Amino acid sequence: MAADPYVEELGEDAVVACLCTLLRQSPRTVVGPGDDAAVLRPSRPGQLGILKTDCVVEGVHFLAEAPARWIGHKALARCISDVGAMGGNPTEAVITLGVPTHTRLSRLLGIYRGLARTAQAFEISLVGGETTRLPAGGTLWVNVALQGTVNKSHVLTRRGARPGDGIYVTGRLGGSFPSGRHLRFTPRLREAQWLAENGLASALMDLSDGLAQDLPRLAKCSGVGFSLMESSLPRHRGCTVRQALTDGEDYELLFTCPQRLQAALDQKWLLRFPKLLLTKIGSILPLGKNRKTPLSGGWDHFRKA
Amino acid sequence: MAADPYVEELGEDAVVACLCTLLRQSPRTVVGPGDDAAVLRPSRPGQLGILKTDCVVEGVHFLAEAPARWIGHKALARCISDVGAMGGNPTEAVITLGVPTHTRLSRLLGIYRGLARTAQAFEISLVGGETTRLPAGGTLWVNVALQGTVNKSHVLTRRGARPGDGIYVTGRLGGSFPSGRHLRFTPRLREAQWLAENGLASALMDLSDGLAQDLPRLAKCSGVGFSLMESSLPRHRGCTVRQALTDGEDYELLFTCPQRLQAALDQKWLLRFPKLLLTKIGSILPLGKNRKTPLSGGWDHFRKA
Numbered sequence: 176m177a178a179d180p181y182v183e184e185l186g187e188d189a190v191v192a193c194l195c196t197l198l199r200q201s202p203r204t205v206v207g208p209g210d211d212a213a214v215l216r217p218s219r220p221g222q223l224g225i226l227k228t229d230c231v232v233e234g235v236h237f238l239a240e241a242p243a244r245w246i247g248h249k250a251l252a253r254c255i256s257d258v259g260a261m262g263g264n265p266t267e268a269v270i271t272l273g274v275p276t277h278t279r280l281s282r283l284l285g286i287y288r289g290l291a292r293t294a295q296a297f298e299i300s301l302v303g304g305e306t307t308r309l310p311a312g313g314t315l316w317v318n319v320a321l322q323g324t325v326n327k328s329h330v331l332t333r334r335g336a337r338p339g340d341g342i343y344v345t346g347r348l349g350g351s352f353p354s355g356r357h358l359r360f361t362p363r364l365r366e367a368q369w370l371a372e373n374g375l376a377s378a379l380m381d382l383s384d385g386l387a388q389d390l391p392r393l394a395k396c397s398g399v400g401f402s403l404m405e406s407s408l409p410r411h412r413g414c415t416v417r418q419a420l421t422d423g424e425d426y427e428l429l430f431t432c433p434q435r436l437q438a439a440l441d442q443k444w445l446l447r448f449p450k451l452l453l454t455k456i457g458s459i460l461p462l463g464k465n466r467k468t469p470l471s472g473g474w475d476h477f478r479k480a
Numbered sequence: 481m482a483a484d485p486y487v488e489e490l491g492e493d494a495v496v497a498c499l500c501t502l503l504r505q506s507p508r509t510v511v512g513p514g515d516d517a518a519v520l521r522p523s524r525p526g527q528l529g530i531l532k533t534d535c536v537v538e539g540v541h542f543l544a545e546a547p548a549r550w551i552g553h554k555a556l557a558r559c560i561s562d563v564g565a566m567g568g569n570p571t572e573a574v575i576t577l578g579v580p581t582h583t584r585l586s587r588l589l590g591i592y593r594g595l596a597r598t599a600q601a602f603e604i605s606l607v608g609g610e611t612t613r614l615p616a617g618g619t620l621w622v623n624v625a626l627q628g629t630v631n632k633s634h635v636l637t638r639r640g641a642r643p644g645d646g647i648y649v650t651g652r653l654g655g656s657f658p659s660g661r662h663l664r665f666t667p668r669l670r671e672a673q674w675l676a677e678n679g680l681a682s683a684l685m686d687l688s689d690g691l692a693q694d695l696p697r698l699a700k701c702s703g704v705g706f707s708l709m710e711s712s713l714p715r716h717r718g719c720t721v722r723q724a725l726t727d728g729e730d731y732e733l734l735f736t737c738p739q740r741l742q743a744a745l746d747q748k749w750l751l752r753f754p755k756l757l758l759t760k761i762g763s764i765l766p767l768g769k770n771r772k773t774p775l776s777g778g779w780d781h782f783r784k785a
Contacts, residue, residue, distance in 0.1 A: 205635065210638050211532070211686060212530050212565070212626075213530065213532065214529070214630060216529070217522065217529060218522060223510055223520060224520040225520070228533075228609070228625045229576065230578065234614075257516040258517050261515065261516050263517070263519075267531060269531050307535055307541075309540070309619075310537070312619070314615055314617070314618060318533065320574060320623075321517075332511055392493070396514065396515070
């Protein structure tokens with residue numbers, strides 16, 4: 176057998192056995208990879224459960240030449256970002272790999288190394304997975320299902336924004352694809368948890384499809400309008416306002432903060448996260464009082480470009 | 481817009497909004513579809529968590545002409561079968577749809593109706609989902625991540641088989657694809673839960689890749705050998721022994737029962753599940769004492785046919 180065989184030469188059990196060697200379990204895992212399903216110890220009293228699933232597809236979320244480790248990282252980090260956006264703490268994930276048969280084992284191992292490294296960094300156990308072959312023409316994909324816990328009093332939804340609240344984003348926006356940030360980003364888990372624990376956000380979500388898509392979604396969930404100061408958008412070097420609005424895959428936090436807490440937010444943020452920019456980009460308005468030009472653009476999974 | 485538009489005409493938010501109308505939540509759901517992740521009430525004290533993910537791919541697990549509702553059913557029922565195979569009770573699922581852009585909305589709605597109907601039948605909440613477009617050449621797929629609970633004392637793994645145990649299967653094997661049973665099967669959830677609650681199975685798994693693949697996996701996990709009475713295999717009408725061994729996708733239960741419990745198993749099973757055949761097909765042997773001809777064949781996701 177070749178040093179780096181194709182998966183069709185190895186067969187499923189051998190492929191899965193190779194991938195499983197990369198997984199590490201926490202004390203929460205009762206039954207890990209290799210059985211019909213994972214069995215896990217319950218969370219502490221007072222905690223709610225969180226469940227999220229998402230995927231990355233070659234040719235949509237990454238290019239064929241993307242390094243395998245970063246594909247694994249991105250697949251997991253997107254879900255971490257979402258669990259954080261509920262104020263939660265991710266604990267266990269299960270993986271599905273959709274694999275063209277003519278794929279080298281080393282590529283799958285690279286993806287799993289990326290998954291495992293990021294899981295370790297965020298103290299997540301990879302407790303199981305499935306692999307499936309794809310028919311001719313299909314491109315590789317990685318689906319992650321991530322569960323976690325959240326303190327009952329720390330749940331952060333998209334629904335809590337009220338007129339008068341300030342609208343904030345972390346970091347800078349735009350240019351995620353050409354820069355490679357869409358692959359290598361750090362999910363703002365600690366920041367979101369801190370906002371939840373300190374009661375500083377009335378509504379929060381992560382920015383995955385671009386501010387122009389995501390801010391209207393948050394406003395719709397909260398039943399409010401908004402005013403955006405486009406000139407104040409924190410942009411990555413070389414990005415236009417339009418790129419900051421519509422490029423997507425920023426994986427920064429978008430949240431609202433009640434007026435009475437904004438001074439405290441500014442002060443405490445600077446002390447806690449001195450290296451991460453926090454920018455007020457607008458205000459929440461009553462429903463129907465939006466600025467006249469509605470936002471448009473951003474990432475849409477189905478519309479023709 | 482056409483009465484049955486393509487998803488590329490509708491855009492992601494409209495597609496997701498249509499699909500979400502089909503979802504029903506249980507009192508366990510704190511935050512359901514439409515936010516960054518689902519938030520769920522914890523399980524009762526003494527319960528462990530279960531997590532499972534799996535997918536079905538057009539051209540691998542179903543044909544393009546398969547009715548959409550049965551695609552949804554199969555995607556969820558496979559995971560239900562696996563959660564049952566741990567002795568567990570499924571509670572919530574999240575869905576990922578991988579969708580070629582030139583797909584009609586009605587097909588996605590049909591898949592979601594199938595998911596929703598099966599979810600309702602097994603009292604599972606569909607608490608969230610994602611959709612992604614696929615590049616040209618990709619075929620539709622449905623990934624399900626299913627969580628559940630299991631009583632600490634009822635966990636059924638593949639590891640508990642001991643020499644002397646009898647080997648049993650439920651129902652009949654073989655011919656799953658040509659008969660359409662691979663799409664329409666009923667997962668043996670109640671049966672597996674009953675075996676777990678009554679302590680009648682020492683090891684248990686569901687048969688997804690064919691007895692010829694799955695029985696050696698169970699034996700390997702338990703560190704034992706086995707003897708199979710091929711002539712005793714319960715076959716579907718018109719199926720050969722080889723088909724019963726290797727066709728796969730039977731979704732019947734394969735389990736072992738200690739010798740001292742076998743008479744009770746036979747009697748109680750007949751009373752509890754009078755319509756479902758239960759057959760003893762062999763015995764567990766010490767490791768290294770396998771029958772001379774090893775089983776071969778069965779479904780392998782990667783090997784060339």
